[in-house]
Amino acid sequence: MNTKYIWLLLILIGFSSCNEPEDILKGTNAEPEVIVEPPALSSGTADFSNYVALGASFTAGFTDSALFKAAQENSFPNILAQQFSKAGGGIFSQPLMNDNIGGIAVGGAQIPGASTGPRLVFGGAGPVPLSSVIGPVTSTTDLLVNNPTGPFNNMGVPGAKSFHLLFDGYGNIANLGVSANPYFIRMASSPTATMLGDAMAQNPTFFTLSEIGGNDVLGYATSGGDGSNLITPSAGPPGIGFDSTFQFLISTLTSGGAKGVVTNVPYITDLPHFTTVPNNALVLDASTAAQLTGFFQAVAGIFTQVLIAQMVPPAQAQALASQYAIPFNEGSNRWIIDVPVTPSNPLGFRQMTEDELLVLTIDQDALAKGYGSVALTNEVLQVLGLLQAGGTPTPQQGALVIAAVNGIDDGDALDRDELTEIKNATDAYNTTIEALANANENVALVDLNTILQDAKINGILFDDFTLQTNLVTGGAVGLDGIHLTSRGYAYMANKFLEAIDTNFGSNFVASGNVAKAGDYPTNYHPTLQ
Incomplete structure (x- = not known):
């Protein structure tokens, strides 16, 4: 039996040794590997010597x-x-x-x-x-x-x-x-x-x-x-x-x-x-959002009174001041930014729009304040209390509220016009x-x-x-x-x-x-x- 298997093995070796590599590849439908040498480097018409x-x-x-x-x-x-x-x-x-x-x-x-x-x-x-x-x-x-x-x-x-x-x-x-x-x-x-x-x-x-x-x-x-x-x-x-x-x-x-x-x-x-720095990274809980909304409504109201005291017609004063009644919601909100003072925006701040940008080097202290760089000072709280009691702030008190709004500096943001x-x-x-x-x-x-x-x-x-x-x-x-x-x-x-x-x-x-x-x-x- 051992002799029979030895002869069979020798016959198989003989058959395979008679086949060329191409014959084996044809039997398995495989193509021989083709190695393409890359062309020699040419500088074309350019002279790189200097x-x-x-x-x-x-x-x-x-x-x-x-x-x-x-x-x-x-x-x-x-x-x-x-x-x-x-x-x-x-x-x-x-x-x-x-x-x-x-x-x-x-x-x-x-x-x-x-x-x-x-x-x-x-x-x-x-x-x-x-x-x-x-x-x-x-x-x-x-x-x-x-x-x-x-x-x-x-x-x-x-x-x-x-x-x-x-x-x-x-x-x-x-x-x-x-x-x-x-x-x-x-x-x-x-x-x-x-x-x-x-x-x-x-x-x-x-x-x-x-x-x-x-x-x-x-x-x-x-x-x-x-x-x-x-x-x-x-x-x-x-x-x-x-x-x-x-x-x-x-x-x-x-x-x-x-x-x-x-x-x-x-x-x-x-x-x-x-x-990198998102302009809607002002994340608020419901209580803070309501407080800020009330704050800015108060700013609008105080500014209306300031304008009226300056002999601006009431309807015109209310229309001009209404832009400062910025609403805030629970969750993500956009930052408040300083913008140039213009006749249509006399206080020089507003909320950012979706397409406006903040620079990477923005003052981290401003971001750390947690509520849009708005400082709720004691003076502002006093004015809010006066409003809630039905009183009317003086122009000086109104100025305190306006000063308390410290928006993100112009140097930290790119607004629509600048973009x-x-x-x-x-x-x-x-x-x-x-x-x-x-x-x-x-x-x-x-x-x-x-x-x-x-x-x-x-x-x-x-x-x-x-x-x-x-x-x-x-x-x-x-x-x-x-x-x-x-x-x-x-x-x-x-x-x-x-x-x-x-x-x-x-x-x-x-x-x-x-x-x-x-x-x-x-x-x-x-x-x-």
Whole structure:
């Protein structure tokens, strides 16, 4: 029996050894695996031998409310330069900070400001200053001690507006605190240098001009449109108006035959800095809601009496004061905000509407009051008692009630008119940018506006990750709610490579020479210093 089975096994082995692999595959209906080798990388008509990146905070690699070394190394221009180096690109120099703390000091003293201090980190529940986790810190990047020596291929200057690229005092330390930028001070070739001039002095063969116009509306938005930081007008000569400034930048950068990529401006109010804090987060129980409703009815009644005392006809006084009889309900309610005093709103406050926004940096003390920033002072309670007893408040008592209404400051909110101003300016900038890009065969365009909207609405797929704009958890936007994470900048770099392939005949994407999502973090640990 054993001999019989041995012979059967040998016969089977013989049959199988006579079959080719293709025969076996045909018998199982399986197709042989086809391995397609990607094409060799080609630069197309672009010359990457001297790449210069000109722009603001996105170009610099700014993230988590700071500029620091690790973030700069993951800036989108540096990511691009790594791919360009495979297609004839040369050395890419950056003005690296001295540490991973972030921010800038002068003579050992930290420069105050939201963009010049140490970075934010994740504190378990949300973004917190680095110092709250590891203790007091001071930046070791000091304007008086250790400025690097240029020239620099990365000419990204956090905070720069369009006209700053042409301003010849922007890097003069004598103007610090007035009209100079500390980030450009440490990299400018001279006190009278301009950003564009230092870029052109390098004779770039390829350039990127990223998100010029973003800061021209961002400063207005982050200040709540309070008038302290105005939107750059579209009209005006170069160095003043956006349109002519951008046209001058493009014509200068391409004057020597260089090709490049520009971006349009995203709707910045889609960023989590403006969408994270809900404007209906005033949660009330039934008793407090009734108390506030009564309070504002009293405000309306008192204001009516004040107007009548000022000889305003009663019907007109009642109509004007009725807007202040704001009803509140048990559950979620919208905040009260300060607005400009106008003839139709003489008290300068009202309840927010559904589409209005609060900034991420809103005063937490105001939110902690628990009832819409309305202070029910003893004086107000006395007036309410007088009303309940059938008495009539004096104008002075009415003024006390009005003073007690402390709405959310104008700088903490964007109302309907301010949102319209931001959108109109952004649309005007983008019309100019797209027209100039379409008119110049040496310029490609990346539509950052659509990319940001896609990330906000549906999320965008990047390798095995989905990037969204939610603060902390979304993966696309850093802890300051405005600037991208390193993974977000890597995705941005890939969109630049796609535009370069489409417009200049290269094949970075087809050849597999692109950034990989897993190589770039979405946050940096507090111990990174």
